[in-house]
């Protein structure tokens with residue numbers, strides 16, 4: 001059985017929903033998946049065949065819980081395939097996507113020891129509201145496809 005940990009950071013909950021969608025897609029492929037807030041994960045991180053780390057971008061920065069998770073478990077993560085994803089942008093414009101992609105690249109530059117098997121950028125979403133228009137650029141089909149690609153690349157299916 002393939003064991004996958006999906007560790008996420010979030011402020012408003014929309015990244016948790018993506019982490020759960022990744023878990024749903026991986027479970028459908030036959031994996032056993034645990035979804036946990038990155039800050040709640042207790043190591044050592046042994047026994048995982050793949051670890052997915054997801055976090056939103058805020059003001060150009062990747063959520064600090066993701067950075068902390070990577071730094072804290074660096075030694076363990078060296079020994080297992082790691083895939084990462086970011087959330088953003090908020091506007092569906094080419095320039096905004098490019099900027100978010102650069103922000104995520106810069107964030108990953110801060111972890112030069114890490115070579116992710118895949119890096120995803122899934123679009124941002126406003127927190128749910130009762131009234132008014134809520135931006136939500138998340139593409140659930142693309143998230144499922146990304147998950148299946150990651151499983152194939154990391155040899156876990």
Ligand SMILES: Cc1cc2nc3c(=O)[nH]c(=O)nc-3n(C[C@H](O)[C@H](O)[C@H](O)COP(=O)(O)O)c2cc1C
Pocket residue numbers: 009010011012013014015016056057058059060061087088089090099100103123124125126127
């Ligand atoms: C105040 C604010 C600042 C944001 N800044 C960025 C940003 O710099 N780059 C980006 O790509 N997305 C940015 N976003 C979009 C968030 O990453 C997106 O809304 C994400 O889905 C939020 O995740 P969460 O609900 O898990 O906290 C910002 C959102 C807010 C509300």
